[in-house]
Amino acid sequence: MRRVVITLGLLALSSGAFAAGVSCDTVKADIDAKLQAKHVANYSLEVVDKGSASSSAKVVGSCESGSKEIVYQRR
Numbered sequence: 001m002r003r004v005v006i007t008l009g010l011l012a013l014s015s016g017a018f019a020a021g022v023s024c025d026t027v028k029a030d031i032d033a034k035l036q037a038k039h040v041a042n043y044s045l046e047v048v049d050k051g052s053a054s055s056s057a058k059v060v061g062s063c064e065s066g067s068k069e070i071v072y073q074r075r
Helices: 002-018 024-037
Strands: 043-049 058-063 068-074
Touching: 024 043, 024 058, 024 068
Parallel strands: none
Antiparallel strands: 043 068, 058 068
16 A cells, blocks of 8 residues: 555655646656556556546646646545
8 A cells, every 4th residue: 555655645746747638648647657667456447637636536647737637536
């Protein structure tokens, strides 16, 4: 579990570079690939409007110039 939290923290920091106009599908696919490489299972990634993420989800990226967020949630 600690490994997942560290991975998500690093993803959140690195995803800021992608915020400038990159499509949400591209950022989401990149985050998904990183999670799969770390053998993370039973999760979902969703693209939502900025500020509309549920309290149980963690924001792990942003896209479309910061107007959307990518949220991670364990299933």
